[in-house]
Amino acid sequence: MRNETLEKSLSESRNExxxxxxxxxxxEKxxxxxxxxNSDIxxxxxxSKIEEMKRRVEQLEAALQ
Structure with missing residues (x-):
């Protein structure tokens, strides 16, 4: 009886x-x-920030001319 209980418990543990x-x-997937x-975002x-800075640089260059 005890062996059966232990075997059942072992089987349940393996399934779990x-x-x-x-x-x-x-x-993990x-x-x-x-x-x-997140990397893409x-x-x-x-x-977007780079493009914004590029526009700002262009505006400043235009203002200096």
Missing amino acids: KGELKARLAEL SLHHYRNR ELRASL
Whole structure:
């Protein structure tokens, strides 16, 4: 009886471990996706700032002429 209980517990633990590994893989994939998305957003914001600075430089150059 005790062996059966221990075997059942071991089997349940193994199943749970498999489920946790699958969930971990899913979360890692999601994290990678959001990191890439955040990088894209940051790059777009930087590009916008660069374009704004370029326009300002052009305005200043025009004012100096």
